[in-house]
Amino acid sequence: MSALQKTGMSIFITASVMLISVLFLNQYQLTEQAFMSAVSSDSELKMIARDLAPMKDKTYSFNVNFNKDIEHYLQSSNKEVKSRFSLxxxxxxxxxxxxxxxxxxxxxxxxxxxxxxxxxxxxxxxxxxxxxxxxxxxxxxxxxxxxxxxxxxxxxxxxxxxxEKGYGDHKIKALKLALTRQSSFGPITENTLLWLLLTIGLGVVGALMYILPKLGLLPGIKNDHIFHSPNSGRGWIGYMVGFLLIGFYVILYWFPEYMTSWMILVDPISLVLNGNEASQWFFYGFLYTLAIGVMGIRMIIKYRHSKYQMIRTYSVIFFQVAFAFLIPEILIRLNKPSMDLKNIWPLNYTFFFDYNIENLTQTGSIGLGMLMWGIILTLIGVPIITYFYGKRWYCSWVCGCGGLAETLGDPYRQLSDKSLKAWKIERWMIHSVLVFVVVMTFGTLYTYFTGSSEIIGISTYDFRSVYGFVIGAAFAGVVGVGFYPFMGSRVWCRFGCPLAAYLGIVQRFKSRFRITTNGAQCISCGNCSTYCEMGIDVRSYAQKGQNIVRASCVGCGVCSSVCPRGVLKLENKDPKGRFGEAILIGNEGVKMKT
Incomplete structure (x- = not known):
């Protein structure tokens, strides 16, 4: 490692520590202004001000204590409400x-x-x-x-x-976030731009200082102790990164009131883009986009010998920056319905929720256009494009989840399990999630069109709530990204993404896409299997000279890029004969499989 890289890594670590410390620098005071900014209606303002009166103008040094008192007083009010209004x-x-x-x-x-x-x-x-x-x-x-x-x-x-008369769990959570956000004061609030530059800004600079010197190295895979590295080989650094990612997602999804200082940190950017203060989702989207951008540069440098990899990486960066981040925020500023136009059902499982349909249908031609776009893309666009190009057109060129896996997750791609047992678990899990989201969406539409919230005694609202918690948050976020250093970079794409399952079914049975192999040239080095993030034992196909046609293959092409003999080739040809003819190698020689 060069001196410049060591300096860059030191700067990045320092910036990361400072970013975490930001959570503990501000103080909190529940003032009249905080009440008014956090609550919309006068009746609600009066009730909350009454119940939280003991906290008014009291200064708290720690976010945890502040939220603990809010919880205590609101729950005390709930006990009184229950004793008064319960039959x-x-x-x-x-x-x-x-x-x-x-x-x-x-x-x-x-x-x-x-x-x-x-x-x-x-x-x-x-x-x-x-x-x-x-x-x-x-x-x-x-x-x-x-x-x-x-x-x-x-x-x-x-x-x-x-x-109805007190504070339900969702209301308490929303109030804790709003009140904490508006009650915060201190160095982060007073010098927001400075702290943004000292944390996220400095972190980007440090990361680039570490990445850019790699231009002096030969492109491609080096196999330089990847399974012995404390980061990429399930070592102590990898475990630490994994636990930090898991902790981040747990706070993001279930305890956002504890990350209000991070939201304040990106307020200047949010105000410019959408005219509003930053939410936890804006902070997450901003950080997510930066991660794909910075690590995308690393990906481009590493695979600069492959035009396919470079263009593919440019593509995921573009779609994340423009379609997933900038366009939705600008639409908010223009008072238009905001949507990531590339986020397709069933990955976007809330697309057919009643509130989303109402929002789109009641906001004029733009909203109706978005609704029709989503339906057409799901029912017509996906099968047609997948027929011609396989699922790689989305999973490896457009999708933000895949974009993060390919960039931020690239150091961990070799950790994916290639065993037959893992493949069996994968197929059962991902198709179960697909069935789950289809049933949930059917229930949601049934409720929307009939007004009935129950089917055979099961609440459709409970069903969607379970899906959102288990799949949309815990699986897609906590496990899907947090487990990169433990299970490889495509955990969500491989085991949980319902859109990947939908695309995979089309690709497996009716598509022009395949990876062809030239078995005569294979030297069994194993690079292809090692670096397949989807857990496919590519080498076994190559050794038999058999085309790779798997529902799970995302067509990232890394197996081809790391092959030293040019054995593998991504192709779109006539579907006839796409499975190829396997050969059997045994004691009696080489035979064609019949």
Whole structure:
């Protein structure tokens, strides 16, 4: 390592440490202005200001303590709400006294006189009327039968009391984020641009200082102790990077209130692009785009002997910067519906959610155009383009997930498991996710068009919530990126991406794409298999002179780029004969497989 590279690495590590320290430099004070900035309606402002009154104007040195107190006071308010507005057995007995002992015909009007006229009583009466409207006119043989229905109704009402009169879990999380964001003050808030340059800016400079000297090396794979490196060979550096990535995604998805200082850090960029303060998703998108850009330069330098690899890398950088980052942010500034136009269902699993359809259909021609674009791309574009070019047109040239795997994840591509067992697990998992998202989307559309939120007793909202948590967040984010140093760079693409499964089915059975092999030239060096990030044992195909036609292959072409003998070639030809003819090598010589 040259002196310039050592300096660059030192600068990058210093900038990374400073970026983490940013989370602990600001202080927090819940002022009147913070309340007004975080809450929109006057009624909500009044309620929250009352419940958080003990915190007002108190200074907190740590984000954790600040959020812990918000949680404590809001939950205390919830306990009071529950005790005041929850229906009791006594309330049900009062309702039952409005009916005779026998020959009961239920009427919601009789409920009105059963409870007092207080705020709590009026709420309970209205809820009972709403929840028992389906019982109107129904006849009961005795009070016991009616009591059973009313007690079940009581349980359903009480389960939603907190959401209606207090603070539900989602509301508490949103308030913690908004209040923490607006209550923050200190060096990061006062010198935002300076800290942005000292952390992210300096980190980019350090990374480039480390990467650019590699231009002096020969291009291509070096096999220089990749399995012995503490970073790329599941060593201590790799584990540390993996745990940091996992921690980042856990905070991003489930505890964004603890990363408000990072959001403040990129406020200047967010204000320029979309006119608003940065959210956790803007910070993530900005960091994600920088990672693909900087590590893309590394990829271009490393594979500069391959025109295919260079153009492919330029492509993923372009689509990430323009389509995934800049265009959606600019659309927000123009008050237009914002969408990553290259993010296709089912990877974009929220595309058919009711709120997204409503947003697109109610925002004029641009929104309707985006809706039609998404549908056409999913149903027509994907199978047609995949027929001609295989899934590589998307997974290796356009997709942001693939772009991050190819750039940031490139040092770990050799860690993918090539065993038959891993292949079997892969096929079961990725196709199960595809089935999951198809069923969830069907349920979502069913609810949108019928208004019913249940299918055979299962809530469609619960179904989409489970998918979003398990697949959209935990799998795609925490595991999909956090496991790079443990399982290779395409964990999500290989085991979890439903779009990759959809593209793979088309590629496997009806496509012109294949990787052809010239087995006579293969020297069994194993470079192709080692560096296949999708876990394909490419060498076994090459040794048999058999074309590689696999649903999982993303057509990245690295196997061809690292082959010293030119054995492998990516081709788009007539589908006939694309599987080729394998040969069998045994004690009796070489035979064609029949």
């Amino acid at each position: 009791t057995n006594k309330d049900i007995n009062n309702v039952l006294t409005q009916f005779s002992e026998q020959g009961i015909k239920y009427s919601t009007e009789k409920i009105s006189g059963a409870l007092d006229g207080s705020e709590e009583g009026k709420f309970k009466v209205q809820k009972l009327k709403d929840y028992t409207s389906w019982m109107e006119g129904r006849e009961y043989s005795d009070l016991a039968s009616l009591e059973e229905h009313l007690k079940n109704t009581k349980n359903n009402i009480n389960a939603n009391v907190i959401n």
